[in-house]
Amino acid sequence: MSTDLFTPLSFDYPSPYPFTICAGPCSAETEAQTYETAKQLQACGIRLFRASLWKPRTRPGTFEGVGEEGLPWLRRIETELGMQALTEVASPSHVESALRAGLHTFWIGARTTASPFAIAELAEALRGTEVTLLVKNPLNPDIELWEGALMRFLHAGITQIGAVHRGFSTYGKGQYRNTPLWQIPIELSRRHPELTILSDPSHIAGRRELVPVVSRASMEMNFSGLMVEVHPHPDEAWSDSAQQLTPAALVSLLDALDIHPTRNTADSEELRALRGEIDRIDHELLRLMSERMKYAQHIGTIKAKAHLPIVQPERYRYLIEERLRDGKALGLEEGFLHELFSSIHEASVHVQHTHSHSES
Missing domain, CATH: 1.20.59.10 (Chorismate mutase)
Structure with missing residues (x-):
């Protein structure tokens, strides 16, 4: 019997694939773009929809998200399309606004995970709520920061918690936008075997042609599923255009993945x-x-x-x-x-x- 503090994550809508798949645009840009993306994904059988409303950027002057304006867009997707919508929250005010709008599924971004102060504030804002929460790894390759963030939310009474591996910022330029450093999520899984860990191949790859390669590598390493950025017109996206797939390209990617994360090969x-x-x-x-x-x-x-x-x-x-x-x-x-x-x-x-x- 497992003594892990975490339990496997269960979403409201099961995946049609043998692993969890969450997809959607990097950013919700307009209501039409957001709804169009969701509708195309729903037609493919995908029920977990991701879209950032608040976009913390490295430099000012770039698109930083539509903010609260997009909250009704995500609720519309939930009520009209029967999907579960996720967005990133980075402050207690984000949490309050999203909960007030009726959303209950969030993720914590890499920049936020890197700050225990920010995590502590978010944990207090979420205390006593029934939400589903995904925590991305911090920008720097520090498993203690990542695990610590997960534990803070657990201690705040959040039981529906999972992790997302999106790669790490490291010195020098490599093949990928963010270095995978697979040993870190593997070690997190060793410490917490019941924890759901998704892979974010879009942020690791940084280029859409590499997303299938990273996706397969992730599933071969027994990740619980994928969080993939998808846009109906990727080249026209207002943020991270180079790493987003079309819905059709995502379906091709998923159909080519013949790996079951829970398969047992120990008897070979x-x-x-x-x-x-x-x-x-x-x-x-x-x-x-x-x-x-x-x-x-x-x-x-x-x-x-x-x-x-x-x-x-x-x-x-x-x-x-x-x-x-x-x-x-x-x-x-x-x-x-x-x-x-x-x-x-x-x-x-x-x-x-x-x-x-x-x-x-």
Whole structure:
């Protein structure tokens, strides 16, 4: 029996697919655009409709949402089309306005999740209400912030809680708009196996041609479902036009996904054998990493005696360039290699620093 504090999320309207699918435009722009999108999605069997009314932007002067004006639009979609409408809330005033309009399904955006102060205020605003709430990961790759936000809402009495993985802002430009860092949502799932975790392939990908790739990767990693941005005329969208799909493109994407998140593959003899090989290799990697850190300790002692700085930029540049070149020749992805050896170097610096001070 699970002792997890969370329970699987249940929406008012079940998905016609073997996973949860929530779709809609990045922003509700006009009532006609919002209703047209919802109607096309409803015709495809989708019942969870997302649309932002309040759009916190990085810089002023850009479209920042229609605000309260769009609340009746979403209620119309619920009453006339029989859909469950979601919108982002970022302040207690958003919550009060949305609840007053009759909405009961919300998500918390990445910028808001990054602030415990904002989360605490929202949790108080939602205390005692019966709502469904999705919490996106914070912009920075910090699982404690993400889990902490979820826990604050749980402690405020909100029981219908799920999480949304939308990728992370990291240094440098990669293939995606927001780096997936899959290990973080996987760790969140390990900590809370009953928690519903959706993937937002639109914000991870940043480009519509990559959304199917990220969607498949998400479902192969056993996410509970997808939150996808959809617009009837994506190139004309007032925000995030590059990452939105047409309703027809979404249906094609979903029809191509033949993955069931809850399928049980534990009894596969072939999988057990392959996982056994991975376990063996991982043990060898750990042994080699331990050996590497012992050499780092010796280097730290030598540097301390010679009064040399522990961090030497030229050596670091050489290490990264050489490892990237060698790894790419072996078919390994450059972003992964850079992250891996940056982390290894950081750990080595810590070992050298700690050991040199213990010797002094």
